Structures are given as C-alpha cells and as structure tokens.
Amino acid sequence: MSTTKKFTVEKIDYIYERLRTQITSNESSITSQSYVFFIIGASGDLAKRKIYPTLWWLYRDGVLPKNISFIGYSRSQLTIEQIFENSHKYMKIQEDEHDIYEKFLKLNSYISGSYDKSEDFENLNSKANKISHQVNAHRLFYLALPPNVYESVSELISKHCRAASPGWLRLIIEKPFGKDLESSNKFSQHLNKLYTEEEIYRIDHYLGKEMVQNILVLRFSNRIFSRVWNRDSIAGVQIIFKEKIGTHRHGSYFDEVGIIRDVIQNHLMQILSILAMEKPRSTTGEDIRDEKVKVLRCIAPIKLENVIVGQYIGDKKSTDSERQLGYLDDKNVPKDSTTPTYAQIIVFIKNERWDGVPFILRAVRSKALNERKAEIRIQFRDVPGRMFDEELSENNVEGTLARDELVIRIQPDEAIYLKINTKRPGEMNFSIEETELDLTYNERYQGVKLPNAYERLILDVFMGSKINFVRSDELQEAWRIIDPILAEIEKKKLQIIPYKFGAIGIREAFDAAVKQGFIYTRTYVWEDD
CATH class of the missing domain: 3.30.360.10 (Dihydrodipicolinate Reductase; domain 2)
Structure with a gap:
C-alpha cells in the first residue's frame, strides 16, 4: 500500500528534528551556553543500564546541546573507564559509531565522594566549573540513588552546586517518591524548602x-x-x-x-x-x-x-x-x-x-x-x-x-x-x-x-x-x-x-x-x- 510505503522509503527523524528545533528555540545562546549533566549514583544499576546508555544515544543522534559535559558521582572508588566498562553491553554501539563514541567518552568524567558531606559537594561544584569553563553553566542532576539518601543529597546539591545566574538547575528524581502519604509529603516539603517546583522533575518512565x-x-x-x-x-x-x-x-x-x-x-x-x-x-x-x-x-x-x-x-x-x-x-x-x-x-x-x-x-x-x-x-x-x-x-x-x-x-x-x-x-x-x-x-x-x-x-x-x-x-x-x-x-x-x-x-x-x-x-x- 502506498500509504504504508511513505513511512518506509526513508529513515524518519521527525521526532528528533523537532527536538533539535525546540532546544534551539528555547536557548537562544545555545552556541555559547554550557551544560553539565550530573549522574549522582553513577556506579549503580540504574545508571549502568539506563542513564549512561540513554545519554550516549542522545549524543549519537545529535539532539543534545553542543557544549555539554557529563560528570558521574558516587561513593565507589572507580574511574570513568570502569564506569563505561560496566555500561558497555547496554550501549548497543554499532560498527560505524566507534568514532563518535570516543568523542562521547571524552566528555565524561567521574568523581567519588560521600552523600552527606558538604566538602565533597563543594569539590563536585569545583569540578563542574573547571570542566564547563563557566560558573553559570546550566546544570542537570539525575538522582540515580536509593531513596534513603535523597534528602541529604538534594540538600547538599542546592547548597553547594548551584550555577551562577543566569544558569539554571534541574533536579531529576526517580521513584519511589516516599513509601506512603506521610513520607511522600515529608519529602515534598523538604524539596520545597530548597527548590522551586519548576526545578523539580519527578520521573515516572511510563x-x-x-x-x-x-x-x-x-x-x-x-x-x-x-x-x-x-x-x-x-x-x-x-x-x-x-x-x-x-x-x-x-x-x-x-x-x-x-x-x-x-x-x-x-x-x-x-x-x-x-x-x-x-x-x-x-x-x-x-x-x-x-x-x-x-x-x-x-x-x-x-x-x-x-x-x-x-x-x-x-x-x-x-x-x-x-x-x-x-x-x-x-x-x-x-x-x-x-x-x-x-x-x-x-x-x-x-x-x-x-x-x-x-x-x-x-x-x-x-x-x-x-x-x-x-x-x-x-x-x-x-x-x-x-x-x-x-x-x-x-x-x-x-x-x-x-x-x-x-x-x-x-x-x-x-x-x-x-x-x-x-x-x-x-x-x-x-x-x-x-x-x-x-x-x-x-x-x-x-x-x-x-x-x-x-x-x-x-x-x-x-x-x-x-x-x-x-x-x-x-x-x-x-x-x-x-x-x-x-x-x-x-x-x-x-x-x-x-x-x-x-x-x-x-x-x-x-x-x-x-x-x-x-x-x-x-x-x-x-x-x-
């Protein structure tokens, strides 16, 4: 049928093309503005199976801002090479993608630290400033963490890792958002003291x-x-x-x-x-x-x-x-x-x-x-x-x-x-x-x-x-x-x-x-x- 053929004759990138357009229209200074994407809990299962592979696919498809860096952070004493060794089988890298994959790797770094000490998050902030060459780089924090450390990590990020104006901060939080109504409300109240609702992204992958x-x-x-x-x-x-x-x-x-x-x-x-x-x-x-x-x-x-x-x-x-x-x-x-x-x-x-x-x-x-x-x-x-x-x-x-x-x-x-x-x-x-x-x-x-x-x-x-x-x-x-x-x-x-x-x-x-x-x-x- 001709109606079907029009979808199969050529590879359709309309979804990604629209996203490229949206990002560009939303950020008029995209060519000069830097971005830093933080994976907090970089050594964990979620980061290994989902977050790092997803960031790679988005980079490969050209839909991320050009001036972007990625920083992994967790308590484990690892190197960025070890992080990617653990994630490699989930990346689905094709034969003709190795060159661009190497470029993606060079944009990544890793730092270890605690989830409850101010000095470690001050160190993380310094690392971000150095890598992005901008104290006002936009910052996105993905909390790929167990819920029992959400409160301490979110508080320390807000205190020590905010970008200078006009850079913004966006905090991505994985479920569960509490165990019941009481704990959920308690966590929401905690976040509301530190962040605006516009800065909080509670992610439900469904x-x-x-x-x-x-x-x-x-x-x-x-x-x-x-x-x-x-x-x-x-x-x-x-x-x-x-x-x-x-x-x-x-x-x-x-x-x-x-x-x-x-x-x-x-x-x-x-x-x-x-x-x-x-x-x-x-x-x-x-x-x-x-x-x-x-x-x-x-x-x-x-x-x-x-x-x-x-x-x-x-x-x-x-x-x-x-x-x-x-x-x-x-x-x-x-x-x-x-x-x-x-x-x-x-x-x-x-x-x-x-x-x-x-x-x-x-x-x-x-x-x-x-x-x-x-x-x-x-x-x-x-x-x-x-x-x-x-x-x-x-x-x-x-x-x-x-x-x-x-x-x-x-x-x-x-x-x-x-x-x-x-x-x-x-x-x-x-x-x-x-x-x-x-x-x-x-x-x-x-x-x-x-x-x-x-x-x-x-x-x-x-x-x-x-x-x-x-x-x-x-x-x-x-x-x-x-x-x-x-x-x-x-x-x-x-x-x-x-x-x-x-x-x-x-x-x-x-x-x-x-x-x-x-x-x-x-x-x-x-x-x-």
Missing part, C-alpha cells in the same frame, strides 16, 4: 512511553472517540501490567515496596488520570497536569471488597528449578511476609463523565504469570436491541454479541486496535464473529525510530517541559487514594491469595471484575487448570 503519550492525541484529536469517551458509552476500563521478572535476588527491596507501591500508585494511576481527565486548555505542562489532579481528586475511597492481592508460590511439580521457587523461598524475604506480588484494585471516579464506570487496575511483577504485557482495555456497552440473536455464531458461548473494545498496547510491540463484530466471510447468513481493526506500530511504521522512555524524558528536562513529570499535588492525590489499602494490608486484614508460577492470574480477581460488569469473551474467559 509517562515517556510512546503509547501513553499517544492517549492525549487519540482522545482529543479524534471526534469519533471524544463523543463516546464517557459513562454513556463505556462499560468499564482495565489497565493491566504484567511483568515476567522474578523478585529473587531483589527480594529485600521488593518486600519493602510491593506491587501496589511499585506499579499501581505511580504507573497505573498516571495512566488512569490521562485516560479519564477532562480536555486541557492546551498542551502545556501545567494545563495537562491541572486536569490530571482534578480527576484524581474525584476518585472515591476504595472499598476493601474491590481489592484483590496475591503472592506467588512455587510450582513443586515443575521440572524447572526456577518455577519451583515461590516468593517466600527468597532468603531475603521474611517468611511471614504479606507483601503482594499481584494486586487488582477497582476504583470509581465520582464525576459527571465517569460515575458508575469501574476502572480496574491490575498489576503483577514476578515470574508468576505467563506473559509480559502492559495494556489498556476500554470496553464499550452492549448494543441495544437483539436483532442478531438468532444469527449469532455457535462460537459465541454467551449467546450475545461480543462487546466492542478499544485496546491500547503499551508494551511489548506498541499497538492500537479496536475489537468489533463483523459478518464471517463466505457465510450466506448473518454469521457473526469478533475481529480487529489493527494498528500495530512495527507493521505500520516500519523503519521509524521510536525513542525510548528515558530518551524522551531526559530531553524533556533539557527543554524544560513538565508535561511528562509528576507534580507534587498529583503525587499527594495518588497516595491519598492508595494509602488506606496499604494500611489494611499491613494490618493483615486483606487475604493474600496464593497463585502458582505460570498461572494466568487469580480467579477471584476475574470474578471481581465480572461482578462490576466487565465481560470476558473468547480467549479471555477464565479456564481452571
């Missing part, structure tokens, strides 16, 4: 994913959707996160956090707010974030009957040794732990648009499910009237038409598809079957490079765009919604349901969704082992 960003365009640029995006047409919404990653070797960290804090309170709650918010006045960061906060404030307290939590157990019959291990078999996890590895929470939004529509948030992070997936399933209400009852396909066991569903697949293999009913080809009567109108990105946009989430978000920080970052009042509302559930789990008032490695989920969770009116058909019908 907001940088292609399909999450596409929700705004899908909703507000297509009349076909804007007219039906409400309680009159939509019966229910599922936001699903499944990850085939075991907690073994990371059990001590996961047991402190759990699946609700790790995924639902941030990733899924952010997606929900974008799906459900009213139309913003513009695409500016504050207008969008205002609407996200408004819809979060409309979420009613969650009833315990609408919460299902589970914890995976080993499949002792399996010949795979890894499959035989349950969550509590991790030596780093307390044997009486009630930390969920599976959670489903059903929330209701008490406003005119969504009253009565269940939003089902389901998440699991373990090797206990049979697939890796993140998707949104918007199920539309039944067609009124029953004109096709006698003509329904024998395969439709419910005896009614399957509901239309709009599915947005976030990962893997980005896609948008609409499940609809059509006449089965070749049949002489009105034999009906369910099919899809399918926009799968790797088929439709062949050859188009999609920046990953960290690439998008780090570039947003350079440009000063706050659209895809979490504001303090958003954070407060998300914790306000989730905090009571966490308290009940800690009091052990919620039953932790065991489920085997490789299971499709928890039967009680499916039943709870059905009770709220969500209908499962065909391949989505629960089948017991």
